[in-house]
Amino acid sequence: MPYEVQGVIARGKGQDVSVETVLVPDPGPGEAVVAVKACGVCHTDLHYREGGINDDFPFLLGHEAAGVVEAVGEGVTEVAPGDYVILNWRAVCGNCRACLRGRPWYCFATHNATQKMTLKDGTELSPALGIGAFIEKTLVAAGQCTKVSAEAPPEVAGLLGCGVMAGLGAALNTGNVSRGDTVAVIGCGGVGDAAVLGASLAGAVKIIAVDVDDRKLAWARDFGATDVVNAGEQDPVAAIRALTGGFGADVVIEAVGRPETYKQAFYARDLAGVVVLVGVPTPAMELELPLLDVFGRGGALKSSWYGDCLPSRDFPMLIDLFLQGRLPLDKFVSETISLGQVEEAFARMHRGEVLRSVVTL
Structure with a gap:
């Protein structure tokens, strides 16, 4: 049975976003469902809303996130239910010419979940950067989940998912x-x-x-x-x-x-x-x-x-530095907001009033 949850949708170029019901399927082979705990409001999400990335509307926005794995599909070994993870938008394949030459941070065959999340009427959603994390639960490729220490607050950990890592x-x-x-x-x-x-x-x-x-x-x-x-x-x-x-x-x-x-x-x-x-x-x-x-x-x-990062290498190391007091990631968090406040956060970001607004769930 699919999960019925609330998510932030951009229906058309330049239109205000809306919070709508989204159907998230059970994870298939190689996939995971993650309960999102926090997601940063990144300028890339605004680019999607403005049609600056592509025109595959409607978009499920959000991608800079941390959460807990809720379920995994067949063949998944990277993570298990209960794991605390940061989501990344470059799931390394391990088999392309970059990976085989020992340069996985340049992976040319990164991948996302195969199944689609949809609106209640069946309309397929395009998840921002293959993630879509302004939502209570999201479906991703298991390789997009990087396990880190649960001691790091999700509003801090999630920032490594995009802008801060870049x-x-x-x-x-x-x-x-x-x-x-x-x-x-x-x-x-x-x-x-x-x-x-x-x-x-x-x-x-x-x-x-x-x-x-x-x-x-x-x-x-x-x-x-x-x-x-x-x-x-x-x-x-x-x-x-x-x-x-x-x-x-x-x-x-x-x-x-x-x-x-x-x-x-x-x-x-x-x-x-x-x-x-x-x-x-x-x-x-x-x-x-x-x-x-x-x-x-x-x-x-x-x-x-993406900062030429390798999530499996860089995310745990940077979270450890944060926990040691050597990397003040918390200074990037200007405010925490709800799903219904994303449109207002876009305006504050556009005016340069915040470093990061973070949606907490």
Whole structure:
């Protein structure tokens, strides 16, 4: 018998979301049903509602979540009922060319649940990032469940499911920030501040936070930024160079996802430095750079997919650091809300008033 639960639905482009009854099937082979305990309100969910990802409406929103496994299907060995898990949107297959070369964080065959969750009239739902977690219970592929210590509160643990992991991983995994490096982070929302935190954790000697909002710059200082630059008041490239002895930063992390801020990142790095793009652009955006500058400056231009994380490796380790008091993930939680307050949370996020609103169930 399917589970009958309440979930947050986006029915059409730009329409306010609604809380509706959703039918969640019993898990089939390789699937799990998870009772969601908390789910962060991520900007990607707003992108879905605005039609910025695709037009497969209606969407079941939410993806940055933690919960408890309630049931598993045939052949599932990764998790069992009662396990406390963080949901991830890149279930590693283990068999594709990336996995077989020992690079599972690049898995090219990640997968989701095979069955569909539906509305009561049978309309199939498209779950955000293959998860759909603004809901009391959700159906996912078992590989999308990563077991972690139940001592971590779900409103904190769930944040590793997307934005915070993306930022931490952009610094730690993609950018390979190490002791003594200088780092600049352009864009200081949730992902950018997580990159600041990651750079601090890695031992960067100077971390420069760049934004146009002084409130966000204050948040960045709280996560470990040593210097801040208001890009609305001064040229960020010149400011970053001035703060790094005229050379530019060793690693520049672009957490906005726009051509103009990417160019700033490109020219704000030192020779042979690294640019990491973790901000998500829209399909229409294009970038133009002089090819001679790309050649002459050397270094590396990287894109960070989900912080190049491997959930089975990174989630438990980061939760352990949180429990040891070494990784203040709780600072990202601006407020906790109910399912019926997601639309209001979108508005506050759009205005830059919160780092993360978190739905608790």
